[in-house]
Amino acid sequence: METQELKKAGLKITLPRVKILQILETAEEHHMSAETIYRQLLAAGEEIGLATVYRVLTQFEAAGLVSRHHFEGNQAVFELERGRHHDHIVCVKCGRVDEFVDPIIEERQKAIADKLGYTIQDHALIIYGECSQGVCPKKQPMDS
Ligand SMILES: [Zn+2]
Numbered sequence: 677m678e679t680q681e682l683k684k685a686g687l688k689i690t691l692p693r694v695k696i697l698q699i700l701e702t703a704e705e706h707h708m709s710a711e712t713i714y715r716q717l718l719a720a721g722e723e724i725g726l727a728t729v730y731r732v733l734t735q736f737e738a739a740g741l742v743s744r745h746h747f748e749g750n751q752a753v754f755e756l757e758r759g760r761h762h763d764h765i766v767c768v769k770c771g772r773v774d775e776f777v778d779p780i781i782e783e784r785q786k787a788i789a790d791k792l793g794y795t796i797q798d799h800a801l802i803i804y805g806e807c808s809q810g811v812c813p814k815k816q817p818m819d820s
């Protein structure tokens with residue numbers, strides 16, 4: 677499965693590429709830093725260096741397999757390009773990322789662009805906040 681996707685993207689099949697793609701495809705968290713991926717590889721017994729992880733992710737990005745986000749206050753995170761538009765909400769304390777799509781927001785943006793004489797090619801909406809309901813692992817220590 678991963679090998680086919682690599683071929684389709686015009687990338688030669690190498691072990692690091694296959695393993696990193698596997699992690700991106702199976703991870704519960706859809707937005708991961710290079711370091712998180714690196715640590716998961718280590719935990720799985722794969723000896724792939726952090727520099728290689730960065731290089732492969734950059735190649736994936738160039739090939740359109742992943743997109744890279746620079747959320748404020750966080751390391752760059754990568755997510756598999758699934759071809760469906762969504763926006764992000766990011767916790768400024770723990771870096772947790774959630775995705776959302778809101779039809780009204782989408783519509784309003786189109787209306788604003790129309791009004792100002794633009795055709796939208798792309799947009800990125802990022803909401804920064806603090807995750808609540810006690811789920812934020814960074815909340816307690818930072819509050820005290
Ligand atoms: Zn996303």
Ligand SMILES: [Zn+2]
Pocket residue numbers: 767768769770771772806807811812813814815
């Ligand atoms: Zn949080």
